[in-house]
Amino acid sequence: MKSLNLGSFLIGLFLHSTLIFSNEVAYKTEVVVEGLDNPWSIAFVSENQWLVTERSGDLRTVKDGILQSDPVAGVPEVLFAGQGGLSEVLLHPKFSENRLVYLSFSESDSVETKLNRLTVVRGRLEGNSLVDIKTIFGSHPLRKTAAHYGARMKFMADGTLLITSGDGFNYREKAQSLDNHFGKIVRVNDDGSIPADNPFLNTPGALPEIWSYGHRNLQGLVIADDGTVFEHEHGPKGGDELNVVEPGKNYGWPAITYGVDYSGAIISPFTDQPGMEQPIQYWVPSIAPSGMTLYRGDMFPMWKGDLFIAALVPGDVRRIELDGEKAINETIMFNEFGRIRDVASAPDGSLILATDGANGKLIRVSAVK
Amino acid sequence: MLRTTVVFLMATLIAMFFVAAQTSLSNLWWLSSVDMPITGSIIISMLLRDLIGMSVAGAFPIIAVVVAGLAIAFFVAHILLKIISIERKIIYALAGGAALFAIVVLMPLAFYNLDLIAGARTLLGKGILITGGMIAGYYFGAKSKKVVANEKS
Numbered sequence: 001m002k003s004l005n006l007g008s009f010l011i012g013l014f015l016h017s018t019l020i021f022s023n024e025v026a027y028k029t030e031v032v033v034e035g036l037d038n039p040w041s042i043a044f045v046s047e048n049q050w051l052v053t054e055r056s057g058d059l060r061t062v063k064d065g066i067l068q069s070d071p072v073a074g075v076p077e078v079l080f081a082g083q084g085g086l087s088e089v090l091l092h093p094k095f096s097e098n099r100l101v102y103l104s105f106s107e108s109d110s111v112e113t114k115l116n117r118l119t120v121v122r123g124r125l126e127g128n129s130l131v132d133i134k135t136i137f138g139s140h141p142l143r144k145t146a147a148h149y150g151a152r153m154k155f156m157a158d159g160t161l162l163i164t165s166g167d168g169f170n171y172r173e174k175a176q177s178l179d180n181h182f183g184k185i186v187r188v189n190d191d192g193s194i195p196a197d198n199p200f201l202n203t204p205g206a207l208p209e210i211w212s213y214g215h216r217n218l219q220g221l222v223i224a225d226d227g228t229v230f231e232h233e234h235g236p237k238g239g240d241e242l243n244v245v246e247p248g249k250n251y252g253w254p255a256i257t258y259g260v261d262y263s264g265a266i267i268s269p270f271t272d273q274p275g276m277e278q279p280i281q282y283w284v285p286s287i288a289p290s291g292m293t294l295y296r297g298d299m300f301p302m303w304k305g306d307l308f309i310a311a312l313v314p315g316d317v318r319r320i321e322l323d324g325e326k327a328i329n330e331t332i333m334f335n336e337f338g339r340i341r342d343v344a345s346a347p348d349g350s351l352i353l354a355t356d357g358a359n360g361k362l363i364r365v366s367a368v369k
Numbered sequence: 370m371l372r373t374t375v376v377f378l379m380a381t382l383i384a385m386f387f388v389a390a391q392t393s394l395s396n397l398w399w400l401s402s403v404d405m406p407i408t409g410s411i412i413i414s415m416l417l418r419d420l421i422g423m424s425v426a427g428a429f430p431i432i433a434v435v436v437a438g439l440a441i442a443f444f445v446a447h448i449l450l451k452i453i454s455i456e457r458k459i460i461y462a463l464a465g466g467a468a469l470f471a472i473v474v475l476m477p478l479a480f481y482n483l484d485l486i487a488g489a490r491t492l493l494g495k496g497i498l499i500t501g502g503m504i505a506g507y508y509f510g511a512k513s514k515k516v517v518a519n520e521k522s
Contacts, residue, residue, distance in 0.1 A: 081481060082480075144482045170483065170484050176403055237428050255400060255403055262428040262485060263392070263429070264423045264425070264431070265393070265419045265422055265423050265488075268405070
């Protein structure tokens with residue numbers, strides 16, 4: 001019986017852990033957690049404690065590699081439909097002092113219940129509960145569609161928070177006007193108030209939170225140490241983009257695009273236009289970019305400073321080597337796990353991949369010692 | 370049978386023309402409103418590309434949806450013609466309109482309210498496409514072979 005158990009263990013280990021030796025770097029992959037319901041985002045409280053969002057509405061904790069059975073209490077009710085649900089989890093830069101956690105999610109309006117919005121709340125993590133929850137952003141206007149929320153967040157070095165807000169699918173043209181949050185990156189202070197140096201603060205008719213516009217469905221956001229903001233967004237059928245984003249600039253959607261509509265129709269015959277920014281990389285056909293990290297760890301020195309982009313289609317991770325603000329090389333990696341929803345850099349320097357779907361896994365990529 | 374098939378395909382093309390043209394023109398209208406340089410050649414090119422693209426190049430083939438919608442609607446109209454007395458062109462026109470209504474109004478309900486045909490995102494757009502379906506149905510009713518002796522023509 002013991003030998004059978006040992007055999008099962010070894011077979012399990014083989015199935016769950018794979019060693020890869022490439023010309024460049026040797027790494028192994030291992031399934032750390034499985035059975036997550038549509039995992040979407042990961043935040044690292046410490047090397048041994050992670051928070052993971054499940055799009056169906058739970059915030060889960062992983063301690064020492066074990067998924068805790070009880071989800072974090074106090075998370076607001078979310079609209080789990082279509083592409084919506086509980087999305088990003090992000091720690092405040094001073095989390096160790098204030099224990100503040102930020103969550104983005106889609107939620108139905110309390111009055112017009114057939115309509116919904118992207119909402120961002122913050123709460124204080126006390127034990128296994130979120131307390132003192134405060135809404136710091138709600139997208140305007142409401143939408144009827146359950147798609148294209150964006151919902152990624154990152155803190156800038158000055159302590160302000162960038163939030164990506166997608167175009168809502170049906171409302172793509174609104175990405176070009178400043179009186180709404182469709183297809184925008186917005187910037188707020190950590191309490192939701194408006195920073196005094198936002199680019200459209202004094203523009204008549206413009207919402208003061210808007211930081212950049214002309215985006216589609218932005219699901220990747222990182223900020224480099226020098227302050228450069230990288231964002232990726234889903235294109236339609238083709239035309240996914242990786243952009244360097246600057247305040248006040250227009251990224252063109254849907255007036256310019258490298259993609260066509262899912263129906264095969266032309267959205268715009270134009271791919272460039274004065275006053276509209278070009279991506280530093282685009283993909284035709286689409287890879288469905290769904291999450292991104294900038295690798296800063298020491299475990300893989302060769303990867304330092306590279307972007308890793310999770311791709312849902314066909315299901316892999318794109319490693320983008322940068323030269324300043326230029327993308328100079330792309331490598332397809334980790335294409336054996338299916339659709340990858342997110343990729344994150346763990347404090348120990350390993351990469352954590354979150355697979356998409358109702359039986360989502362967290363997969364650790366670490367160096368072979 | 371051959372005549373019915375040819376007339377059905379023509380009716381499908383009429384409906385597809387409305388779907389593609391409404392999508393092209395609504396996109397072009399908006400692009401023009403934000404000062405994108407729309408020219409006559411761009412309009413013609415986009416109309417033609419959308420007619421072809423929406424028929425064969427989409428992630429899902431709109432033309433297959435239209436064919437299926439019209440086929441079901443015309444079959445129901447064919448049955449109804451046997452049991453009620455109504456002008457053939459009228460019932461097929463209503464059937465064509467119902468088919469497009471299902472495609473532009475009911476189908477999005479199954480996709481989280483996403484209007485997958487861009488030209489159908491507004492009420493006006495939906496109305497135009499339903500009208501296109503009615504015209505396609507009217508054409509089918511007028512040109513296809515009568516199958517019941519006591520039908521009104």
